[in-house]
Amino acid sequence: MKTHRVIITFVLCTLSICTLYAVERTILLGPKTIGKAWRDNIILEPRHFADAKAGDILTVYNDRAKGTAQGAFQNPQNWQGVAPEYGYFGIAGPFRMTLTDNILRIARAYGIAIGGHDYRILRVTITDAADFQETIVWKGSPVKMKNDWSTSAEIAGRCFETLQQGDGLRLHISHVEEGAACKLMDFTWHALDPSVDGVPVGGDAYTWTVNSRAPILKLQLAGYGNQTAMRIGGKGYRLDSIGIVRQVGEVSEDLSLAQRAPREYMLQPGELFHGEKYFAPDWSGNLSINAAPFQEVTENDVLIISYRLDTEAVATGTKAQLSIRDARWHEITGGDEPIWYPLDGTDVVYMFDAVALDRVKTRGLIVTGVGFTLTKIEIISAQ
Amino acid sequence: MRNKILLLLLLLTCASCGAQNVPDPVQPTVSYTLCNTKATAETQQLWSVLCSEYGKRAMSGVVANVDWNTRETENVYAWTGKYPALNVFDFINIHASKDFNPQGWLDYSDLTPVTDWFNAGGVVGCMWHWQVPANNGTNYTCSPGTEPGQTSFDPSKVNDPSSDEYRRMVRDIDQVAGYLKKMQKRGIPVIWRPLHEASGNATEFEGGGAWFWWGAKGPEAYKALWRFMYDRMVNYHKLNNLIWVWNSQVGDWDWYPGDDVVDVVGRDSYYALQYPLAKEYNELKNHYPNKLIALAECGNGDEVDMSLWSKIWHEGSRWSWFMTWYDYNYNAGTSDEHQFAGEAWWQDAFNSGVVIDRETMKSLLK
Numbered sequence: 001m002k003t004h005r006v007i008i009t010f011v012l013c014t015l016s017i018c019t020l021y022a023v024e025r026t027i028l029l030g031p032k033t034i035g036k037a038w039r040d041n042i043i044l045e046p047r048h049f050a051d052a053k054a055g056d057i058l059t060v061y062n063d064r065a066k067g068t069a070q071g072a073f074q075n076p077q078n079w080q081g082v083a084p085e086y087g088y089f090g091i092a093g094p095f096r097m098t099l100t101d102n103i104l105r106i107a108r109a110y111g112i113a114i115g116g117h118d119y120r121i122l123r124v125t126i127t128d129a130a131d132f133q134e135t136i137v138w139k140g141s142p143v144k145m146k147n148d149w150s151t152s153a154e155i156a157g158r159c160f161e162t163l164q165q166g167d168g169l170r171l172h173i174s175h176v177e178e179g180a181a182c183k184l185m186d187f188t189w190h191a192l193d194p195s196v197d198g199v200p201v202g203g204d205a206y207t208w209t210v211n212s213r214a215p216i217l218k219l220q221l222a223g224y225g226n227q228t229a230m231r232i233g234g235k236g237y238r239l240d241s242i243g244i245v246r247q248v249g250e251v252s253e254d255l256s257l258a259q260r261a262p263r264e265y266m267l268q269p270g271e272l273f274h275g276e277k278y279f280a281p282d283w284s285g286n287l288s289i290n291a292a293p294f295q296e297v298t299e300n301d302v303l304i305i306s307y308r309l310d311t312e313a314v315a316t317g318t319k320a321q322l323s324i325r326d327a328r329w330h331e332i333t334g335g336d337e338p339i340w341y342p343l344d345g346t347d348v349v350y351m352f353d354a355v356a357l358d359r360v361k362t363r364g365l366i367v368t369g370v371g372f373t374l375t376k377i378e379i380i381s382a383q
Numbered sequence: 384m385r386n387k388i389l390l391l392l393l394l395l396t397c398a399s400c401g402a403q404n405v406p407d408p409v410q411p412t413v414s415y416t417l418c419n420t421k422a423t424a425e426t427q428q429l430w431s432v433l434c435s436e437y438g439k440r441a442m443s444g445v446v447a448n449v450d451w452n453t454r455e456t457e458n459v460y461a462w463t464g465k466y467p468a469l470n471v472f473d474f475i476n477i478h479a480s481k482d483f484n485p486q487g488w489l490d491y492s493d494l495t496p497v498t499d500w501f502n503a504g505g506v507v508g509c510m511w512h513w514q515v516p517a518n519n520g521t522n523y524t525c526s527p528g529t530e531p532g533q534t535s536f537d538p539s540k541v542n543d544p545s546s547d548e549y550r551r552m553v554r555d556i557d558q559v560a561g562y563l564k565k566m567q568k569r570g571i572p573v574i575w576r577p578l579h580e581a582s583g584n585a586t587e588f589e590g591g592g593a594w595f596w597w598g599a600k601g602p603e604a605y606k607a608l609w610r611f612m613y614d615r616m617v618n619y620h621k622l623n624n625l626i627w628v629w630n631s632q633v634g635d636w637d638w639y640p641g642d643d644v645v646d647v648v649g650r651d652s653y654y655a656l657q658y659p660l661a662k663e664y665n666e667l668k669n670h671y672p673n674k675l676i677a678l679a680e681c682g683n684g685d686e687v688d689m690s691l692w693s694k695i696w697h698e699g700s701r702w703s704w705f706m707t708w709y710d711y712n713y714n715a716g717t718s719d720e721h722q723f724a725g726e727a728w729w730q731d732a733f734n735s736g737v738v739i740d741r742e743t744m745k746s747l748l749k
Contacts, residue, residue, distance in 0.1 A: 037686050066722050067712025092717060117685075148519045148531035188488065194712055212717065292687045295658050295694070361658040 023252040024059070024131065028124035032261035033064075034071075034116050039288075041115035043076050044124060045259050049099075049107035055129035058097045058112075065091045065119035067194055073097050074113040075106045082106050084178070085202030090195030091119055093211025096168075098129075100203065121261070131249030134170060135162070138242040144175065145182075145234045152185070152233035155242065156226045160219040168207040168245035173237045176202055180236035184208060186218050187228045201237055207245060270378045277374040278310070281318045287374060288327060291364040297357060297379055305348040305367065306376040313371045322369030324350060326359040329366065334359070343372055351382070415675055418643050421623045426572035429506065430626060430646070432747045433703055437675055441696070442704035442739045443732060444469030444508065446680070448714045450476045451489050453500050455709045456741075462726035463733050468744035469574065470500050471508035471706055474559050478514060478523050483558060491562050494569070501571045504745030508574035508706070511559065515551060515596065527599035536596045539604035541611045556612055560620040567624040576679055577612060579630035580651055581605045586634035602638040609640040630679055631667060642673065647703065649679030653723075655689035657698035664700040678702040682723025689724060692732035 027048040034040045060071065073086040081087030082103045089095070099107070106112065114121060137160070143153040163169070171182065184196040191197035192215045196208055210216060219229045232239055265274055272289050279285030309320055320343035324332045331338045334355040341348050352360070359365075367374065415434045417427065433442065445467050448454035453470045460466050479487035501507050514523035519531035526533045540548035566573055581598035582605075584591035593599045597608055609629070616622045629645040632638075639645070648671045650663055660678070667676045678700075683689050690698075692705070707728075712718035732738045739747070 064720065065718070066720055067710060067718035068722060150519055150521055150531070193717055214716070290687050291654075291656055291659065292690075295656055295690065295698075361656075362662065 023250050024125045024127040024247075025252045026123055026125050026255055026258045028121070028259045028261060029255060030121045030123060030261045031264060032121040033264060034114075034119050034121060036117055037290075038072075038115060038117050040117075041072075041074070041113045042121065042261055043111045043113045044107070046108050046111045048126065048257075048259065049104055049112075052099055052104060052107070052126055054099055054101045054104060056099045057127045057129060057132065058099060059094050059125045059127060060096070060114060060121055061094045061123045061125070062091065062119045062121050065093075069116065069118040071095050071114070071116040071119070073103075074115055075110060076113045077106075077110045079113070082112060083202050085180075085200040085206070087200065088116065089199050090193075090197070091116070092193045092195040093209055096207060096209065098203070098205070098207075099126075125251075127247070127249060131247055132168070132245045133248050134243040134245045136241050136243045137162075139240070142174075142238050142240045143232075144238045145180075145236060147177070147235045149183075149233060149235050152231045153239050154228040155230040155232060157220065157222070157224045157229035158226065159242065160216070160229055160244075163210060163216055163219065163244055164246070165210060165213055165216060166247070168209045170205050170207040170243045170245045171201070171232065171239060172205050172241045172243065173201060174204060174240055175238040176204075177236035180234070182206055182232065182234035182237070185231040185233060186215075187222050187231065189231060192218070192230075198234070201234070268378075270380055271376065272379065273374065273377040275375070279322070279369050279372050279374065281310075281313045281316075281370050283368075283370055285370070285374075286366055286368040287377075288366045289364050289377070290327070291361055293379075294357075294360040294364065297352065297361065299352055299354065299357060300382050301352060301379050302382050303350040303352065304376075304378050304380060305350070305374070306378075307343065307348075307372040307374050309343060309345055310371045310373060318371040320344075320369070320371030322348065322367055322372070325366045325368065327363040327366060330359070332356045332359055332365060340369075343369075413673060415646075415673065417646055418627065419617055419623055419625070421617075423567065423570070423572065423623045425570050426624050426626060428748060429572045429574075432744070433626075433675060436739065436747070437703050438701045440737045440739050441678075441692075441702050442469055442506065442744065443467040444471060444506075444704050444706035446471045446510070446706055446709050447473055447496075448709045448711060449473065451491060452496050453505075454714050455707075456500070456505070458713070458721065459729050462729050465733055466503075466505065466741035468739050468741045469506040469508050469704060469706060471510055471574070471576070472497065473510050473512055474562070475512035475514060477555065477558055480558075492565070494562075494565055497566060497571065498569060501569070504741050504748075506574065506744060507566065507571050508576065509563065510576045510579060513555065513577070513595075513597065515555075525595045527593060527596040534596050537600060537604075538597050538608045539600045541604070541608045552608070552611075553615070556615050557620070560616050560622060563616070563622050563625065564620060567622060572624045572626065574628060574647075575625040576628035576630060576649060578605070578609055579649070579679065580632055581630070582632045582635035582638050584632065586632065586637075598638075602635075605638055606640045610644055613640075613644040628677065628679060633663070636670065639671075645674065647675040647677050649677045651680035652678065653680075653682055653684030653689075653708075654687060655681045655684070655695070656687055657690040657694045657700070660690070660695055661698040661700050664702060668701075675703040676701075678705040680708055681705055682708040689728065691728060691735075692738060693735040696735060696737050 032042045069091040070088050071091045072088050073082045075082050145151045180201050181198045182201045183198050184192045222229055272293050277287050321340045323338045323340050326332055417430050445455035450473050456466050456470050481487040481490040482492035512525050514525050515534050515536045517524045517532050517534050524534050537548055540546040578597045583593040598605055626646045628647040628649045630649045707724035710722040713721045
């Protein structure tokens with residue numbers, strides 16, 4: 001009897017610990033570079049969201065973010081933001097998204113694409129909402145942000161006395177209009193960091209993670225006591241309250257179910273593309289390469305395009321073909337009409353002339369077509 | 384014989400076609416002159432050095448971190464052990480200058496950043512993101528438009544002395560002229576680049592437009608404003624320490640204010656690859672043969688990273704100087720990588736042997 005009591009007590013204690021502190025589990029392991037100009041993305045597989053629930057937090061840990069880096073959570077089906085506020089936003093440290101029923105519907109059907117530009121994804125996790133504890137620090141009269149950006153709320157320094165690095169500052173909002181945006185400023189009206197200078201907001205809250213000491217010092221020193229430390233402005237929403245959110249859960253080291261980002265491939269000299277790019281029968285496929293790799297190309301060089309025929313598409317009557325344009329979709333040879341290269345499985349070999357060279361060195365090129373999977377584009381010297 | 388001549392002609396034609404990207408030396412016979420015949424001795428001396436170096440070496444430069452400092456020059460020094468020769472200050476925040484606005488956060492009337500830089504041997508440049516009140520009545524902006532945060536400020540009102548816009552323009556020009564006058568009194572010549580990028584991308588493709596208010600009403604209003612500013616500064620305020628740089632955008636030939644009010648033609652490029660830059664340089668040089676041509680702003684862009692300076696030069700560009708843009712986040716310590724031109728780029732520039740740093744410039748100006 002005594003033994004049973006001990007076991008029951010042990011089980012109950014274990015359960016209560018599990019309930020108090022769920023673990024943050026990794027669903028994607030990087031690195032995955034999200035380069036310039038919105039060209040890169042990675043899709044989180046739908047399976048990761050089977051057990052997730054509304055309120056859970058998706059966190060993208062990242063590094064190498066440039067000052068102007070932007071992130072995005074997109075629906076891979078149509079490449080729109082999974083919610084208006086997630087179409088694009090600034091990045092300064094880890095960025096997060098609260099899963100809603102609507103977002104979960106998308107995620108379970110198609111997954112979620114993480115995109116943007118100028119940063120590198122290290123790890124993506126899902127955390128139970130209960131792992132974040134929130135303390136409301138401001139609940140003044142609600143402030144409606146007018147559409148002309150002329151309104152702002154003044155927040156006293158005492159609200160930030162307990163703020164620590166790594167905490168989130170959660171703005172509870174309502175009456176959100178289309179195009180709503182928020183600007184978090186210090187008392188001198190300067191944005192606290194570039195990621196909160198007009199960031200889109202939506203839903204019922206926006207959380208800014210405080211990743212460095214600088215803004216904390218600014219808020220705590222400049223706004224001692226009842227002095228104004230922070231100004232919150234923007235347009236198209238109402239600010240109702242502010243909380244400080246702190247993560248209290250643990251991190252799981254179990255990576256057995258984590259999705260792995262594809263190994264980052266380093267292009268070899270002369271290679272412009274290496275990988276798999278599908279050119280579907282619906283003409284939706286194209287690949288754009290900017291002018292940089294063409295700067296030293298001469299008329300002695302040739303462009304080789306390698307591909308694999310989409311036998312299924314060809315069998316159903318699709319005529320596999322491709323054309324090469326400049327980045328403004330003009331025919332690379334300078335002609336008015338595009339030239340189509342029929343594809344029979346052998347590489348397409350293109351020899352540059354002066355006109356084509358000028359176009360690719362100035363604008364870059366686009367490959368478009370149907371019925372194949374592009375595997376490699378390279379430049380080799382004919383000499 | 385006839386066949387031989389034809390063959391020779393053919394060879395010459397081929398040679399000239401092939402020489403398209405070969406370095407194109409500046410014509411030594413061209414005499415470049417300042418449009419202001421009353422330019423101060425210091426200004427003429429700087430001009431003389433720029434002209435004598437044109438085509439041989441480029442003067443290195445950076446812009447200030449937003450407005451009134453030499454913060455970016457310290458980055459270059461930390462990376463290379465050398466300072467760039469040119470620092471360009473920006474009058475972007477004159478509305479917040481303490482001498483005009485007691486609530487302001489900077490003071491353009493305090494010339495310390497400028498004189499310190501000049502006394503250390505640096506060349507002083509100034510530009511002006513000329514901000515005017517936004518439509519919402521609270522902010523200041525350069526962006527034209529009807530949105531609350533934009534401005535409907537009409538540059539064509541420069542022809543209407545009874546308008547509010549005219550009075551505002553005069554007031555602002557006079558304020559800036561005051562700072563430039565202080566520099567003149569201290570013997571500081573200034574490479575002066577106002578009203579830049581006026582046509583935006585209006586002439587580049589259909590649907591393009593001006594992105595600053597001074598270009599919003601087209602070329603005629605813009606040229607009138609340029610000439611008005613020139614007249615106000617040179618003839619009214621007697622500013623004789625300015626080298627006037629007009630900024631050209633792709634295809635904006637109609638926007639050129641005129642040989643008599645422009646000393647240097649500049650081009651800004653954030654698609655700064657060696658081949659397009661060489662094309663643009665040659666196009667500008669052919670169009671404005673009597674003017675120095677400068678790469679007035681440059682840096683990595685959204686699409687591509689800037690080519691190394693050694694490659695830009697090798698491709699045939701002979702810009703009189705270049706000026707890389709600032710990275711506010713890098714300077715604030717919130718970004719590890721300089722967005723526009725970092726350590727590797729600057730090291731290549733100074734190792735290319737065709738770039739003038741501050742020390743070299745100092746010796747040239749002696």
